[in-house]
Amino acid sequence: MTVKRQYMPRYVLRNKTVLITGAAGGIGAASARALHARGANTVLVGRNADSVATLAREIGGERVLHMSVDVTDREALDDAVARTVERFGALDIVFANAGIAPDRVATIATIDPEVFERIVEVDLLGVWRTVRAALPQIIAARGHVLVTSSTYAFINGVVNAPYAASKAAVEQFARALRVELRLHDATAGVLYPGWVDTKMICSAFGGDDIVTRMREVAFPTPLAGAIPAHAVARRVVTGIERRSARITVPRRWQPISALRGIINPLTDARLRRDRLFLALLRECENTATRNSAPRGVCDSRSRPHRDGQVGPS
């Protein structure tokens, strides 16, 4: 049996309804503003009720709904979808974006098991539970699912293993979903941000001296800098309008993703050989074992680089 090639006209956002988790965070809030500006009804879902309420007030108008939901709570997500449909009549797009990273990175040998499992619970199972709740509506609307993975889906997740493992799993989840949704003329895509200037990257950008050094040693300068969240939001909008399978932002990560089968073994071997990196890794592990105070101070006001990137002050 042959299946006709899927024709993909631009997916018009005006009057579509999009539900965003992690809506009050850096990438979520920037995307919510951009999608709303494109004419979409915007459902802001966040853990902290005050944060989503503040964002809803800032965006303003009739086309915004906000609610406090923990993405690990299946029933609360079902309820969020039901309230969305009650208010706007449909749910066309779900952006499963909520995520956490450890406050203090640690090796697999030293990480607190509860921290490891909580990260997987939010970053992987939270995505699954969000998409599961939304899927009947997305299928009915022939809509789109976007999940936030990370370049950690394909780079080495050293001292960040539960995060990297979850993001790689999220990528696999959405790839499978994209093919399965072909049966329903709906689509799914993966967002792969590199470093983005939000509170999540605090420890790697000055909040923790050792982790900051590890990032600088492990990544060449063009990849080691962070971009502002509104740059991600712009690509989220065009990615949804094109029903893109992949949104990699900044684009300089695209060749690394495409050539991962060649690059990954080389970088893994380099990290195992690099004496400075190994010394930092040992210090990181020793500190995690001692569970001592933070090794630096986070400065969220990162200095802009010439090309609009931001980096450590």
Ligand SMILES: NC(=O)c1ccc[n+]([C@@H]2O[C@H](COP(=O)([O-])OP(=O)(O)OC[C@H]3O[C@@H](n4cnc5c(N)ncnc54)[C@H](OP(=O)(O)O)[C@@H]3O)[C@@H](O)[C@H]2O)c1
């Ligand atoms: N920043 C980066 O460099 C980067 C790079 C690649 C991928 N990402 C991914 O991008 C997504 C957004 O991150 P961000 O950079 O915008 O970080 P952020 O500013 O920390 O935003 C994360 C959001 O997720 C929400 N959240 C966390 N746990 C939740 C839960 N259990 N239920 C509901 N909401 C929850 C947070 O809400 P509260 O504030 O209420 O806790 C916060 O609003 C995440 O999936 C992250 O892994 C970020």
